[in-house]
Amino acid sequence: MNTLQSRNSFLPTSLEDMHIRGWEQLDIAFISADAYVDHPSFGTALLARLLEDKGYRVGIISQPRWNTTDDFLKMGKPRLCAMISGGNIDSMVSHYTANGKIRSKDEYSPGGKAGFRPDHATLTYSARARQAYGKETPIIIGGLESSLRRMSHYDFWSDTVRKPIILDAKADLLIFGMGELQTVEIANRLNEGQSIKEMTDIRGTVFATSQKGLSELENQYPIITLPTYEEVSDRDKTSNTPTEAGKKAYAQAFQTKFLHENPMHPERLVQRCMDRFVVQNPPPRPLTQKEFDEIYSFPYTLDAHPDYSKAGGIPALTEVQFSLTSNRGCFGACSFCAITSHQGRMIQVRSKESLVKEAEKMSRHPAFKGYIHDLGGPTANFQGLACDKQETFGPCPQKECLWPNPCSNLKDYHGRYLDILKAIEAVPGVKKVFIRSGIRYDYLMEVCQEPTRSKFMDHLVKNNISGQLKVAPEHVDPEVLDAMGKPTVELYDKFCEAYEATNKAAGKKQYLIPYFIAAHPGSTLDSAITLALYMQKKGFIPDQVQEFYPTPGTISTCMYYTGIDPRPGKNLCAIYIPKGRERHLQRALLQFNKPENRTLVMEALQKAGRTDVSRLLLQNRYKR
Incomplete structure (x- = not known):
């Protein structure tokens, strides 16, 4: 060409x-x-x-x-x-x-x-x-x-x-x-x-x-x-710091906005x-499946514009070039994520036929090597409306689908997802389909019932992983997990056991790579130490740690600014916010094995009055 x-x-x-x-x-x-x-x-x-x-x-x-x-x-x-x-x-x-x-x-x-x-x-x-x-x-x-x-x-x-x-x-x-x-x-x-x-x-x-x-x-x-803007941005004229009244007004505004994001109640x-x-104005209605299919049928080249060739292309394309988007929206309750505010809580899905057709088109691309890098969306295993009621009434304004416990009306779509996976895997020229957009293990473990759960886990382990599966427990301390809107560490451990057993039965040795967040609202130094001790016990210290980043639109960012939990049912209660140097201390605790973190780890343990665990975390941890 x-x-x-x-x-x-x-x-x-x-x-x-x-x-x-x-x-x-x-x-x-x-x-x-x-x-x-x-x-x-x-x-x-x-x-x-x-x-x-x-x-x-x-x-x-x-x-x-x-x-x-x-x-x-x-x-x-x-x-x-x-x-x-x-x-x-x-x-x-x-x-x-x-x-x-x-x-x-x-x-x-x-x-x-x-x-x-x-x-x-x-x-x-x-x-x-x-x-x-x-x-x-x-x-x-x-x-x-x-x-x-x-x-x-x-x-x-x-x-x-x-x-x-x-x-x-x-x-x-x-x-x-x-x-x-x-x-x-x-x-x-x-x-x-x-x-x-x-x-x-x-x-x-x-x-x-x-x-x-x-x-x-x-x-x-x-x-x-x-x-009003003046109310939510109110600052003390002498110190130029946010007033308590201003922060409370901000949290109230955020909560009101959060409660009125339902496209079915405009x-x-x-x-x-x-x-x-x-x-x-009210949110747009969700796309129909026909409309969703249509926007992926256009003549995309799947490439960066040729003007960028001399510069080496666009790196962001690499991971998604041969990936398939099967769904959008999220009914998870993660406080630090803005997907629900942008894409909505009502899941929209494409048809199997549309996904197969797109996979067939990808297989004809000259750079395609036979690997679909991902089949999913914000959460890969959310493949339909959370419940039948959403079709008429939309998402519940004051109740989450998965947090603190899965709603009894929550539907399971792992059978549908498995069917789509198998259909894409059967496309001529496709060697393997990976799942890299992540799955909600709590949804799999608590909503998906046997024998579907075992069938899904078996297929996942045998066909959709390349050595490791990324999951996001984010923390282990109960209060932090509650602030994050994430499930308990006990459920994560249960998933780990099931994953390990499935790999063993399949004769494979594949690993879980968990993501953790340091210094999230609600996390104290004691919380970070609890997480560090958990990782030490498990023999896993992450190569990379995500430090909480207050970005526009998230519940966690509202918490960070106001010191208030704006979620319905929390009654605008106060929440602890780590700031300044403590953020660095909490991050260092999550990588306690690094020599450059030794001073910070000791400082954190001394401030928390937990020097009793210093030998456990620091001894013989500096060999690379």
């Missing part, structure tokens, strides 16, 4: 690409903080291909230079609008570690090099796009960064509460969630001549208005009023910010 043909397989990224297609003007300019990878795991490609399928002329502007309008105008001014995304992950998370250090690599940039995106990319791009295209061109923001910052939110990097991002970005409209339904509806209405200012009723969108504009809104949805949230009112 020559270079010209290769470029033509992608959506236009230059004026030359447009002219080859006979286009004089774009309908929509899609601007992203990520490099352009034509794969459905990348939101820009998925939404742009969807718009293309609906007949719109879409151009991709990836990682434009933000100190000039040149890149924004390289394909001219779009006819309908500019759509802006901060990328697959929040640009600040992409740029900084949990300790505030600048990352040396960026997996979503050419060659994995950092520096191709600005801080708060959505804000920067929106300002430059407005300068380039003028006031008459609608600016619509979306993607994870906008979705999780759609109302007043705590910003870890500045240690302040920031205004809803639509105000800082001065955008006309914000799309939250995955965005397919909203994106098409907005494009259609613009194409029909409707003003962006009139689009106040589209589900899954946020807009800003005045007091007069608010009073003129049609009474389409019940209105829920949140505490309600409109309103938050005042100075003289503006930010209005969040």
Whole structure:
């Protein structure tokens, strides 16, 4: 395939690409903080291909230079609008570690090099796009960064509460969630001549208005009023620290928002910010299976744009290039995860036929070696609505499906998942299908019944693992696990025993690689020591430890900022928050075997009054 043909397989990224297609003007300019990878795991490609399928002329502007309008105008001014995304992950998370250090690599940039995106990319791009295209061109923001910052939110990097991002970005409209339904509806209405200012009723969108504009809104949805931005961001004028009243108001606002994310009970949230009112329309309805299948049927190349070849491609593609997304959404209750706020708690699934067809297409790719790297989603073994009631009523607002114990109405889908696995494994050219997106072992152990559980475990061990299976117990201390919304360590141990027994019966020697989080809200030094002692007893010390990272949109981040547990049923009770040096001490305890951590481990044990275990953790632990 020559270079010209290769470029033509992608959506236009230059004026030359447009002219080859006979286009004089774009309908929509899609601007992203990520490099352009034509794969459905990348939101820009998925939404742009969807718009293309609906007949719109879409151009991709990836990682434009933000100190000039040149890149924004390289394909001219779009006819309908500019759509802006901060990328697959929040640009600040992409740029900084949990300790505030600048990352040396960026997996979503050419060659994995950092520096191709600005801080708060959505804000920067929106300002430059407005300068380039003028006031008459609608600016619509979306993607994870906008979705999780759609109302007043705590910003870890500045240690302040920031205004809803639509105000800082001065955008006309914000799309939250995955965005397919909203994106098409907005494009259609613009194409029909409707003003962006009139689009106040589209589900899954946020807009800003005045007091007069608010009073003129049609009474389409019940209105829920949140505490104002001034209330949730209140700081002491003398010390410039958050007031207790401000933190409580923030927790109340977060809880209210959390309780009203049900697409089956549409309600409109309103938050005042100075003289503006930010209005969040109800979440979009879940995609039907037909719609979900459709968006994976588009002519994706499954490759990074050829412009990146000389730089070494885009590293983030490697893991997902030959992976299949079978589901989206999550009914798990992990406090530190924002998936439920972005994708929702109602699981959406693709058909087996659609997945088989995509696997067949992958098998014809010249780089395919016979291995499907993953078959799953946020949680691989969540393959349908949590219960039958969700179809009519949606998720229970004050009750979680798995935490603290599995709901009696929770349905089991391991049989369905096993059927799909076998169908993909039978595709000619497919040698092996791995499960790398992770499974919820508590769902498997407590909801899946025999003989399905044994059949699933046996198939998993024999066919879907390459030496090790990654799982996420996250901690072992009961209070920390409760704060995280995770199951007990006893259940994890039970799963470990079942996994080991299944491997032994299959004549295999495969390992579990558990993930643990240090310094999560609720974790004291004693909690971290308990975890360290557990790992010492098990003879496992992780090579990498995740230190809790307060990112926008999560329950845990609300806890971190306020010191309050906002979850329904917790009555806004206080929760311990490790901060400052203690975060480093807790992280060191999780890797007590490293020589460079010896001083920190001793300091932690002395502060906790637990020097009685110092020999157990430190003796003979420094041989590499």
